[in-house]
Amino acid sequence: MTLSPTRRSTLKLIAAGVAGAMLPSFGAGRADAAVTALKQSIAEAAARDEGLSTFYRKRNYKPVFVGKGDSRRCAALLRALERAGDHGLPVGAYDADGLKAAMKDARTPSDMGRVEVEAAKRMLDFADHMRSGVLDPRSVDNMLVMDVPRYDRASTIDAFAKSNPAAFLRKMAPRKPEYVRLQKEKLKLEKLLARGGWGDKVQAKTLKPGETGGAVIQLRNRLIRMGYLRKSASQTYDAKMQAAVQSFQVNHGLAPDGVAGGSTIAQINQDVQDRLQQVLVAMERQRWNSRPMEKHHIWVNIPDFHVDIIKNGKSTFRSRVVVGKNTSDRRTPEFSDKMEFMVVNPSWYVPRSIVTKEYLPLMQRNRGAARQLQIIGRNGRPVNRANINFAQYNARNFPYSMKQPPSKGNALGLVKFMFPNKHNIYLHDTPSKSLFGQEMRAFSHGCIRVHKPFDFAYALLANQESNPEGFFQNVLRTGQERRVDLREPMPVHIAYYTAWVDAKGQAHYRNDVYNRDSRIFDALSRAGVSLGSVAS
Structure with missing residues (x-):
């Protein structure tokens, strides 16, 4: 102003x-x-x-x-x-x-x-x-x-x-570039909102290259107003429109196939004010985290379903992740800590909540259920499940813990990455690889599953080993559980941004998987933040 x-x-x-x-x-x-x-x-x-x-x-x-x-x-x-x-x-x-x-x-x-x-x-x-x-x-x-x-x-x-x-x-x-770029996006969206937004929504469930008609024109016009397509009079879903759709998909966390399917059209039909709300929430989050980021750190953005290793502002490693399911007891929390070590060939010590809520009922119906897990007594030694009357116990008085020894089928896979914290959250491998093919990857109990865990390990070990891959594989081949300390603990930030602007000025948006943005914006509104003035 x-x-x-x-x-x-x-x-x-x-x-x-x-x-x-x-x-x-x-x-x-x-x-x-x-x-x-x-x-x-x-x-x-x-x-x-x-x-x-x-x-x-x-x-x-x-x-x-x-x-x-x-x-x-x-x-x-x-x-x-x-x-x-x-x-x-x-x-x-x-x-x-x-x-x-x-x-x-x-x-x-x-x-x-x-x-x-x-x-x-x-x-x-x-x-x-x-x-x-x-x-x-x-x-x-x-x-x-x-x-x-x-x-x-x-x-x-x-x-x-x-x-x-x-x-x-x-x-x-905040003096971080990320905040400044978000503020520019805010001002841009306010101007668009004052001019009526992105125009008519696309009235179709799916549109494919080669199609024509009114819905294709609606798609063309919205892509033009969003800045993904140059002005055009084409009424056909042509190669230029397909390329524009692919760019849009990349910036919204969708598979870039160039086909305007249901999830793509749903994102294209979002209103300007919806995106403006996301930006306002992202700016508030930047104020919560206004301190400069470390030059070398690990970044997990929950709604983006990715982990990055950031060095001097650039990603040097990137992998898909699976995060916590959207239920009250499984959502991945947002916090920062330091990764101190990794465990190769880990055992899985089953959290008490999973033992009592999931496995105990199974074993009460069939004592042979979850055979891959050991029953551990209070003395720390395995107990023969044939000697246990599971029916006499409930979630409060079940006296045993459960453990899965190292194996390729272990729930944690073959490596876990530890930053000890009170939430008991960490990153780890998984034998269940199929979930990484999903666009929306919120399925875990809260911990973060990594699609490329070995490459992640190599990248972390590169700071201390001349041959990080060889070192890791040698440890892995032993089949024995082993802790490998990071000589320089790496800061880890588990964040939740549904809107950000990259260094090239391109805005990215993601779904509010846990509805946290919605709650934050409602709270901001109660505090007096308003969209009402932007169109005046």
């Missing part, structure tokens, strides 16, 4: 009025009394905010915004609050117009003290939302377990008071 010269002049006048005109010239005694009254008012207004109270007390209640405060700070703050919508923040929560009016109308020292503290509060709210997000992620979904940094209020306003105000407020936004 660009302010007109008239608008800038108005802000300067308001700021000047706050900084100067509020304290008219008095005699020395009356001036001292006014200053004392102003300080008293600031102290009273800030008393319930520990951070602000600490800040003002340390500076003897000298104002930042009013009286002898810096007029630039008022103007910079008002401009920043008015442009908060550019970042998908709740503009109404800062009420720039109300603050401006209060600044203009304040006359007495008491009024000025209240305005001073109100301006400080709104600056701090704005700064906190920009740096750390509007929402507390754990309050939205208990599987959003990332640690979001929140900054000390007293230190923040102290830094603001000592800095160039406009520059300070600009630096509150």
Whole structure:
């Protein structure tokens, strides 16, 4: 948003009025009394905010915004609050117009003290939302377990008071390229929404190359408006349209066969406002994770169903993954940790929940069920299942654990990748390869199955072994369970982005597999974030 010269002049006048005109010239005694009254008012207004109270007390209640405060700070703050919508923040929560009016109308020292503290509060709210997000992620979904940094209020306003105000407020936004690219996509979608979106939806279940008709024209027009196809009068699903559909499919996580099948048409028919919501949620997620990423890390994006090894901003390894099923006890959580080691030829120690919910009922019906698993007693030794009366136990009192020894049929496959965490989540191989052919790959109990686990292992070992493949295969051939430590633990980020923009400026969108985006956007809406203003 660009302010007109008239608008800038108005802000300067308001700021000047706050900084100067509020304290008219008095005699020395009356001036001292006014200053004392102003300080008293600031102290009273800030008393319930520990951070602000600490800040003002340390500076003897000298104002930042009013009286002898810096007029630039008022103007910079008002401009920043008015442009908060550019970042998908709740503009109404800062009420720039109300603050401006209060600044203009304040006359007495008491009024000025209240305005001073109100301006400080709104600056701090704005700064906190920009740096750390509007929402507390754990309050939205208990599987959003990332640690979001929140900054000390007293230190923040102290830094603001000592800095160039406009520059300070600009630096509150995440400085990662991913955030900047998302913001550009947001502005682009807002303009499209104001112009009516992408036009008529495609009224067909499936369209194939060579077809003609009204639905093909609808497909052509939407692809043109989306930027996948140059302007054309063609009424046939020709080679150019097929190539455009393939590009669209790549950017939406679909098999790029060039055929507009049901899943492709469903994505093409998404409304602009739906994509805008995804972008706004992605920007909030970027604010939750505003700290710069490590130069070398592992990235799992749940809705994208892929794992990448990222080095200096580029993917050096990529594999399909299967993530947790969309049920309350199986969804893969979002968090960060460090991968410390891998286990080659792993045993599978069956989680207690799976033992009692899945295997115990099977063995109660047939004691020979799940024969591939060993029953383990409390002493850690295998127990002959023929000696167990499974019928006498339930989920609470079943006294045994279960284990699957190393084998090609092991549920964890032949290697697992460990970053010990309280969620008991890790990456691993699997003998069930067929699921990797699905577009939507949410089938596991929560852990992340890797399609190319050996290649993943080689890539991780390349940092410490001259022949990583040979080293791994030698360990594998022993058939014995062995832990292999990573000399340099690798940061792991398990994230959930249904929208992102790549370095080439191309937007990518995915399905909201766990409905987390939907819950986050509902919470943002309750906090005051709105799409309503973009079409005005």
